[in-house]
Amino acid sequence: MVHIKTANSRSKSSVKRGILIGFLVITLVFSLTGFAQDTTSRTTEPCYRCRLRGLLIGETVVYSATIYGLSKAWYNNPLTNFHFFNDNHEWLQIDKVGHMLTAYQIARISAQAYRWTGLTDKKAAIYAGLTGLIFQTPIEILDGFSPEYGFSVGDMAANIAGPALYTSQYLAWGELRIQPKFSFHNTPLYQVRKELLGSTWHDRWLKDYNGQTYWLSVNPSAFGSRDSKFPKWLNVAAGYGIQNMVAAEVPKSIEIGYRPYRQYYLSLDIDFTRIKTRSKTLKTVFFLLNTLKMPAPTLEYNGRNGFRFHALYF
Template sequence: MERIRKCEAGGRDGMRKRRRHVWMGMILFSLLHSSISPSFAQDTTRQAAEPCYRCRLRNLLIAETVVYGTTIYGLSRAWYDNPLTNFHFFNDNREWLQIDKVGHMVTAYQIARVSAQAYRWAGLSDRKAAMYAGLTGLIFQTPIEILDGFSPEYGFSVGDMIANMAGPALYTGQYLAWGELRIQPKFSFHNTALAKVRPNLLGSSWNERWLKDYNGQTYWLSINPSTFARRDSKLPKWLNIAVGYGIQDMVAAETSKSIELGYRPYRQYFLSLDIDFTRIPTRKKGLKTLFFLLNTLKMPAPTLEYNGRNGFQFHALYF
């Protein structure tokens, strides 16, 4: 415990930068969500009396620009304590067994997904909406990385930037290749006992832990088999297969420091079932909105885990 207390007292331990990035991404995501939430309840098919889609698109782009510019300015003033200096790099690719990079990818993907729904509401085709959304997902994250490059406390992370590009690319690429989403990144979280070991770093309450405790986070790629099968396939269109990635026993950003504190960090790999809620037929706009939002999360289901320490393990219900 003495070693843990010393570690708590010293250094940013890689978390402040990670937590700040996730917070900024989530705040920007929420603002974008609130600005386009009417689109979730809209049927994307054109009605007999068509609205002015050009007006919708123009107003949407103006709203996104204003909200994003104002938010970036405000958050940059709030988070960057010291005056900006010369641009420099910071290599954090070895931290947290790279799960934070996966988080960057998933956040950027979800921003693109929400943006695409807004662009469809503004009258764009699925293909054009996906292309605009890919740019939006990238643009929403890039200035944060650039500001980091000029901050003496942080630095530009090439790993973060690659992850920020991968998320929108995964979204847009699927529409360009298949005209639909067949593979969707998702998120799940459960409480772990490790948060009590270092509450300042991993969270002292559930509201903090879902964001700070990487040991409880799992990131998934949820794949829809029916979209790859023949058209006459009897596979349920809503049933997905999910592969996941998690980490365990990381009580510090660096593996070596976690080992010094008496833990043996390891990676976890998962295979599970999932639900694609957007493929459940419904005409109710409220349910469409709910299903769209639920598709951000991996649903609890029987799960097979493999890790280098314990080998294969089966969970009757894992989230």
């Protein structure tokens, strides 16, 4: 029996991301309070244990309810035998990069929440890495039992890569030097297939992969000597995007009249967490801003037009 995914099923990736973003918002409520404590003077007082217990219980209850609601609302047909589906050829793999970034952000935000409970940076990073993996896995398993979808090994690999990138940096360096980030701009392609790429702006930033760019933002000063003159807050970012994908598969996009291609970018960025400030409010704002790649002059290369320069790209 051949398992076939429809165009509607491919929007599942954006739905899953939307659900996980909801979880991120909830965890963020806990994590932002972590900026109010001095991370250099953690103790083992019982209140910290209570905080950790409360955080774990809260995450478990909220996420269990979310998974239950998803299983009832999205999986219309009864679950069947577990099976796989290979979707690695779809969307020029940018959806897999999106999985990685989402899992990374779950780990990053969760780590701040764990710091609030009194854990050291390394222990928080380990807990956060496990959280990023655990909170993605049940959704993928549900896909595996759904007759409409199937377990995607590619998705699962990306779900592992995100938390691994976060935790491994704290274990190796005790800090973040390489950070996945996200940017989005509107494209006119959604008008071709609004049901797939989104009819509203809110839908499009989740569904229209043509407008999404995923970045690895690297801090050069962290790899240099301490007396380096390179600004500590200035990053160099490499990005990946796609264009003319109006269907999940390249041949289907070509049939509709669009020839897809990949885009590669090189740009500057800002690591806001390396900007020193005593303001708790600014620390919170900087923490949130570090999810996004900042607009900056950008060099693009793609297989269709070669090199292009953008005075300001987001």
